[in-house]
Amino acid sequence: MKKQLLTLLILLLAVLAACTPDASEVGEVDELIPISLPMGFVPDPQFAPFYVAAEKGYFADAGFSVTFESIFETEGIALVGANERPFAIVSGEQVLLARAQALPVVYVLEWYQKYPIAVVSKAEAGIVTPQDLNGRSVGLPGFFGASYVGYLGLLSAVGLAPEDVNASDIGFNQMETLLSDQAEAVVGYANNEPVQLAGQNVPINVIQVSDYIDMVANGLITNETTIAENPAMVERFVGAVLRGLADTLADPDAAFEISKSYVEGLEDGRKPVLEASLPLWQATTLGLSDTAAWQNTQDILLQAGLMDTPLADVTAVFSNEFVLANGGN
Numbered sequence: 404m405k406k407q408l409l410t411l412l413i414l415l416l417a418v419l420a421a422c423t424p425d426a427s428e429v430g431e432v433d434e435l436i437p438i439s440l441p442m443g444f445v446p447d448p449q450f451a452p453f454y455v456a457a458e459k460g461y462f463a464d465a466g467f468s469v470t471f472e473s474i475f476e477t478e479g480i481a482l483v484g485a486n487e488r489p490f491a492i493v494s495g496e497q498v499l500l501a502r503a504q505a506l507p508v509v510y511v512l513e514w515y516q517k518y519p520i521a522v523v524s525k526a527e528a529g530i531v532t533p534q535d536l537n538g539r540s541v542g543l544p545g546f547f548g549a550s551y552v553g554y555l556g557l558l559s560a561v562g563l564a565p566e567d568v569n570a571s572d573i574g575f576n577q578m579e580t581l582l583s584d585q586a587e588a589v590v591g592y593a594n595n596e597p598v599q600l601a602g603q604n605v606p607i608n609v610i611q612v613s614d615y616i617d618m619v620a621n622g623l624i625t626n627e628t629t630i631a632e633n634p635a636m637v638e639r640f641v642g643a644v645l646r647g648l649a650d651t652l653a654d655p656d657a658a659f660e661i662s663k664s665y666v667e668g669l670e671d672g673r674k675p676v677l678e679a680s681l682p683l684w685q686a687t688t689l690g691l692s693d694t695a696a697w698q699n700t701q702d703i704l705l706q707a708g709l710m711d712t713p714l715a716d717v718t719a720v721f722s723n724e725f726v727l728a729n730g731g732n
Contacts, residue, residue: 435468436636441479441491442471443621446666448677449594451658452514452684453492454665456647465639471665476548480624484508489629490640495619495692495700496552496709502720503710507627510721512641513692514648515620517613517683520553523581523596524588526606533561533610542573542586549620553612554590556703560615565707594679602675613683617696618703619721620683630722641725645690652689655681690726694718 442450453471456462462469472479479491480498484506498510522541524530530539536558544550558565573580577589577596582605589596597609612618623644625637651658659677663669697717704710714720 434466435463436466438462438467438469438490438640439472439488440469441474441476441482441488443474443476443479443492443494445473446471448659448662448666448669448673449680450492450665451655451662451677451680452644452648452651454647454662455650455658456643458661458664459647459650461643461646462640465643466636467640467643480506480508483624483626486626486628489636490623490625492621493624494549494621495697496549496704498619498624498720499697499701499704499714499717500709502714503712508624509627509630509719510619510622510624510692511630511637511725512623512644512690513619513686514622514644514690515683516686516689517611518549518553518556518616518618518620519593519680519683520550520557520590520612521593521597522554522557522588522590522610522612523577523600524608525581526608528587528608530588530610531608533557533563533615536568536588537563538567538569539588540569540571540586542577542580542589543570544575544577544590545572546570550590550592552700552703552707552709553618555707556616556618556699557610557612559703559706594676594683598675598679602672616699617693618700619692619696622692634725638725638728641690642729645726645729648684648689651677652681652685688726688731690729691723691731692721697721 457469476493476497480493480501482488483491484501495510498508501508530536543554555565571586573586577591578599580586581589593611597607600607623641630637655677659674694717697720701710701713701717705713
């Protein structure tokens with residue numbers, strides 16, 4: 404009888420074992436948290452740190468399966484504010500504007516350590532310093548967004564008022580506007596228009612906003628709910644991004660090759676965009692932002708009338724906790 408019971412027990416265990424999925428089959432697929440990350444722009448080599456984090460398995464190591472979502476920055480911040488996305492890539496001024504509208508978003512990693520906006524002009528125009536913009540014609544992609552806020556910050560830093568410059572809305576046609584002399588200078592990204600013009604051998608002068616004022620640019624945001632309910636998830640995600648950023652800075656050639664798998668039709672001619680981005684990301688401690696830069700950014704928004712009143716506590720807008728928890732690398 405005992406022998407029959409033992410035989411039945413062995414058979415039962417064998418059946419259960421056959422019906423139980425292998426741990427390796429479950430762990431790598433079913434346990435990863437799917438994350439759709441709004442990037443706020445079309446796929447581009449400037450997002451190499453995130454592509455590297457995905458390709459090298461840093462997101463997977465942290466427990467995430469990440470897909471990249473190219474939508475408007477304002478839409479991304481709205482989704483995170485409504486807790487419909489846990490993370491997004493957003494510029495600092497948009498975080499302040501969102502907080503002013505009571506959206507509970509929090510900036511947790513400063514990706515761009517230098518504000519990437521610049522004023523670009525042909526060398527023949529003689530616009531070398533911000534003061535040289537006085538009385539000159541400048542084309543802006545619009546009176547909104549990072550380009551506009553950076554432009555206003557530059558003027559404010561050197562004591563110029565907006566009315567001192569003949570600014571016009573040219574849309575996103577900076578190259579055509581400058582090359583056809585429709586404006587003496589244009590406002591764009593330091594890792595975009597200057598790179599394109601250099602590729603065409605056009606002698607130019609570039610005035611970097613970050614040389615005159617420290618403001619908060621693009622970085623990673625989450626929301627108060629995610630921080631309160633799952634701080635470990637935020638810490639792991641920030642850590643994965645930091646690893647991708649560090650690797651990109653250490654080996655941009657490899658990062659560019661990885662980017663080709665994420666940016667359709669990416670050719671070697673776009674490599675200077677990544678190379679021009681590297682100095683904008685570098686810092687002694689990657690990922691940290693500071694109160695003074697946030698205060699500067701808010702002051703410019705207030706001066707421009709884009710914010711009605713200052714936030715009660717600007718330090719509530721950002722947190723360095725998760726960068727520091729990853730060793731501040």
